[in-house]
Every structure is written in structure tokens, then in C-alpha cells.
Amino acid sequence: xxxxxxxxxxxxxxxxxxxxxxxxxxxxxxxxxxxxxxxxxxxxxxxxxxxxxxxxxxxxxxxxxxxxxxxxxxxxxxxxxxxxxxxxxxxxxxxxxxxxxxxxxxxxxxxxxxxxxxxxxxxxxxxxxxxxxxxxxxxxxxxxxxxxxxxxxxxxxxxxxxxxxxxxxxxxxxxxxxxxxxxxxxxxxxxxxxxxxxxxxxxxxxxxxxxxxxxxxxxxxxxxxxxxxxxxx
Amino acid sequence: xxxxxxxxxxxxxxxxxxxxxxxxxxxxxxxxxxxxxxxxxxxxxxxxxxxxxxxxxxxxxxxxxxxxxxxxxxxxxxxxxxxxxxxxxxxxxxxxxxxxxxxxxxxxxxxxxxxxxxxxxxxxxxxxxxxxxxxxxxxxxxxxxxxxxxxxxxxxxxxxxxxxxxxxxxxxxxxxxxxxxxxxxxxxxxxxxxxxxxxxxxxxxxxxxxxxxxxxxxxxxxxxxxxxxxxxx
Numbered sequence: 001x002x003x004x005x006x007x008x009x010x011x012x013x014x015x016x017x018x019x020x021x022x023x024x025x026x027x028x029x030x031x032x033x034x035x036x037x038x039x040x041x042x043x044x045x046x047x048x049x050x051x052x053x054x055x056x057x058x059x060x061x062x063x064x065x066x067x068x069x070x071x072x073x074x075x076x077x078x079x080x081x082x083x084x085x086x087x088x089x090x091x092x093x094x095x096x097x098x099x100x101x102x103x104x105x106x107x108x109x110x111x112x113x114x115x116x117x118x119x120x121x122x123x124x125x126x127x128x129x130x131x132x133x134x135x136x137x138x139x140x141x142x143x144x145x146x147x148x149x150x151x152x153x154x155x156x157x158x159x160x161x162x163x164x165x166x167x168x169x170x171x172x173x174x175x176x177x178x179x180x181x182x183x184x185x186x187x188x189x190x191x192x193x194x195x196x197x198x199x200x201x202x203x204x205x206x207x208x209x210x211x212x213x214x215x216x217x218x219x220x221x222x223x224x225x226x227x228x229x230x231x232x233x
Numbered sequence: 234x235x236x237x238x239x240x241x242x243x244x245x246x247x248x249x250x251x252x253x254x255x256x257x258x259x260x261x262x263x264x265x266x267x268x269x270x271x272x273x274x275x276x277x278x279x280x281x282x283x284x285x286x287x288x289x290x291x292x293x294x295x296x297x298x299x300x301x302x303x304x305x306x307x308x309x310x311x312x313x314x315x316x317x318x319x320x321x322x323x324x325x326x327x328x329x330x331x332x333x334x335x336x337x338x339x340x341x342x343x344x345x346x347x348x349x350x351x352x353x354x355x356x357x358x359x360x361x362x363x364x365x366x367x368x369x370x371x372x373x374x375x376x377x378x379x380x381x382x383x384x385x386x387x388x389x390x391x392x393x394x395x396x397x398x399x400x401x402x403x404x405x406x407x408x409x410x411x412x413x414x415x416x417x418x419x420x421x422x423x424x425x426x427x428x429x430x431x432x433x434x435x436x437x438x439x440x441x442x443x444x445x446x447x448x449x450x451x452x453x454x455x456x457x458x459x460x461x462x463x464x465x466x
Binding site for chain 2: 044045047048049051052053055056058059060063070071074075135
């Protein structure tokens with residue numbers, strides 16, 4: 001009963017008063033359905049609330065950080081910040097994905113690695129902080145976790161390193177770019193891919209990820225960094 | 234300069250500290266464009282913020298008012314409450330529509346009577362209260378203005394009185410329902426229609442509104458009320 005509260009305390013610094021609300025935040029509907037007898041609440045109502053908490057705190061932050069940007073730009077930045085990959089990224093950084101209770105089928109099919117499930121739990125967690133600790137505390141947490149590193153997060157989620165790399169190297173003359181899958185391991189729902197990036201058959205970098213595309217992106221990013229260090233860009 | 238603050242104080246009970254922010258809330262983009270030299274800010278950024286304020290306060294209210302309703306129902310109720318006609322209804326009740334500053338063209342084409350412009354200004358006004366008076370004060374105002382009378386507002390906005398009336402009278406046997414336009418007056422962009430409702434050529438009720446449909450709805454509602462009083466329903 002106390003365990004989840006201890007982990008949250010350790011990972012986020014937040015000490016919950018109402019442990020039940022915290023447990024509800026991490027109870028996926030598939031788990032509640034499997035434990036119907038225990039009449040567990042799933043996290044959907046908290047997610048409804050947390051989504052609105054996230055929206056206001058993010059809007060307030062952008063409104064005050066960018067006093068001269070027009071509404072359209074603020075709206076686009078907000079959309080980037082609150083979208084699933086951003087929230088899942090932050091949730092994983094605090095290892096909140098490990099706390100989600102999933103039904104057996106959902107766990108077996110890799111639900112824990114899906115951005116949608118992780119970001120929903122993150123929103124529910126925000127709703128729980130808001131209810132248990134108040135608006136000021138959840139604002140403080142979100143500023144630290146999501147908003148202050150926001151430009152970096154927007155960058156991580158958006159930059160297409162493959163295209164960027166291709167544009168850079170081909171601007172220096174024609175060259176053949178080849179991504180080669182050199183290893184894959186782990187279960188089907190959580191398969192890790194390792195990709196090597198070759199320029200004219202010469203190994204430049206490697207990257208890994210849980211999809212071939214993200215492994216290629218990682219390889220391209222590593223190559224860009226290496227070129228940057230050599231002063232080639 | 235002080236005038237708008239006095240009106241707001243009288244109509245809503247809120248005493249603004251920052252009058253400029255209040256003026257910005259009611260400055261439509263068409264007015265700001267016409268007065269480009271004065272470098273007025275329009276209300277779009279405040280609307281961006283106020284929209285999020287509205288979303289959270291409404292979500293919080295529904296979450297706590299309906300502890301047993303599933304997320305889907307809360308989401309549908311929230312959508313009803315925060316949609317343009319609801320917000321415009323509340324704004325007009327507090328005569329906030331009269332405070333909007335519009336460009337000449339927008340005024341001439343009836344912009345002041347458009348729900349979209351009135352509800353946007355209402356959201357901007359919420360953003361202004363939030364910035365000037367804080368979260369607790371804007372929550373108090375919204376609860377009083379929108380959320381506590383929410384079931385009534387949802388009803389006003391949704392009920393199709395014409396269909397309801399038709400169902401009621403035709404359940405008592407076949408009868409001919411006829412809406413007749415008996416008067417229209419005022420300028421084209423703000424034309425008032427008066428409609429009389431006849432049952433088998435007998436006058437039952439009258440209704441008026443700024444569209445033929447809303448006049449018919451008002452007539453049907455009046456007829457339902459009259460039947461209700463006579464114990465016919």
C-alpha cells in the first residue's frame with residue numbers, strides 16, 4: 001500500500017497524503033476490468049481532470065514566457081508540449097511508466113511501451129497531484145519536469161535527424177547514404193533494433209531504438225554530432 | 234479609462250487592479266487593426282489563456298459534482314458547457330457583449346450579435362480575471378455565472394422545443410401545427426422576428442427572436458408552458 005507513494009516520493013519529491021488517489025492514477029482500465037471484484041477505479045476520470053490541469057499550466061507558462069508571441073504561435077507550441085510523445089518522454093524520465101498497473105493482455109501486447117498509455121497515466125498523475133497537493137504544487141512539478149526544459153523537448157520530438165543528415169552531407173557533394181540493420185533483440189512487443197550508418201560503404205555511426213526508424217534517427221543524430229565535433233558542419 | 238472597470242464592478246462584482254488588461258480583454262482584433270497607431274493589444278492571447286482557465290475550472294467542477302459519472306459523460310457535459318452559445322448566453326446576462334470594442338466593418342455586419350465574438354471576449358475576460366485576481370477568484374465567478382446554473386444552461390441550449398411541442402400535441406391526436414411570421418423589425422444584421430403559433434388555425438402563443446428559428450422555438454416553448462399550466466401535459 002505504501003510502496004507506490006515511496007517511489008513517487010523518491011522519483012518526484014512529492015509526498016502524497018491520499019495514497020488511494022495516487023494508486024488510481026496508475027490503474028489502467030485493463031487492470032481495473034481484470035480485478036472487477038475489488039471494484040478498483042481506473043484512471044480515466046483523473047486523466048480527464050489532469051488533461052485540463054496540464055492545459056492551463058502550459059498555457060500560463062507560454063503566455064508569460066513569450067509576452068510578444070501571437071496567439072497562433074502559442075497554440076502551436078502548446079500542442080507540441082502536451083502531445084503524447086512529449087508527455088511519455090517526461091513520464092519515462094521519472095520512471096512513472098514502471099508504476100502503471102496493466103491487465104495481462106495489455107501487458108503482453110506491449111502496452112507499457114505505448115506512448116498513449118504512458119501519457120494518459122501521466123495526465124492522471126497530474127490530476128492526482130492537483131487534487132492532493134493543490135494547483136501551486138502541480139504547477140511547480142510541471143515547470144520542472146516539462147516546461148522549463150520545453151524547448152529541448154520540442155526539439156527531441158520534432159527534429160527529423162535523417163533528413164537533416166542527408167541535407168548536410170549531400171550539400172558537400174554526392175554521396176551514398178545507407179542504413180544497415182546489424183542487430184535486433186528482445187521480445188516482439190519490445191524489440192530493440194541496432195542500425196549502422198554507412199557513407200559510401202564507410203561506417204560512420206550506430207544507433208539503437210525500439211523501432212527501425214528511431215534506430216536510424218539515433219544513428220543519424222550520432223553522425224551529425226560526430227561531424228559537428230570534427231567541424232565538418 | 235476608468236469607465237469599463239466601473240461597469241465590470243457593477244455587473245460582476247469584480248474590482249480590477251490592472252485596467253489595461255481588462256481593456257485588452259474586450260478589444261476585438263478588428264478594433265486593434267483599425268487603431269494601429271495606438272498599438273492596442275487585441276484579446277486573442279488572453280482568449281488563449283482564458284480558454285484553458287475555463288477548461289480546468291469546468292473539469293474540476295464536473296469531477297467533484299459527479300463523483301460517479303464516467304469520464305465520457307464528464308467530457309460530453311464539459312463540451313456542452315464551454316461551447317460558444319453557453320458562453321455567449323452568460324456573457325450577455327452580464328451585459329459583457331456591450332463592452333466589446335469592434336472595428337467599424339465588424340460592427341456594421343452585426344459582429345456584436347455573433348456568439349463566436351461574444352464567447353471569445355468572455356474567455357479573454359476569464360483570462361484577465363485569472364491574471365489580475367488569481368485562480369480562486371475566477372473560479373468563484375465562473376461557478377456563480379456558469380457552473381452552478383449549468384444544468385439549466387445545458388437545457389436552454391439543447392432543448393428543441395419545436396420537436397418537443399410537436400410530439401406532445403400529436404400524441405393527443407392529429408392536429409395541424411403552423412408557425413406564422415407576423416412581424417419583423419430592425420436592421421438586417423439584427424432583425425427581430427415575431428412568430429405566432431397556431432394549432433388548427435387557433436392562436437396558441439407567440440415568440441420572438443433574432444432568427445426565424447429562435448422565434449419559432451420561443452413560441453413553442455411558450456405554448457408548452459401554457460399547456461403545462463393548464464395541466465394538459
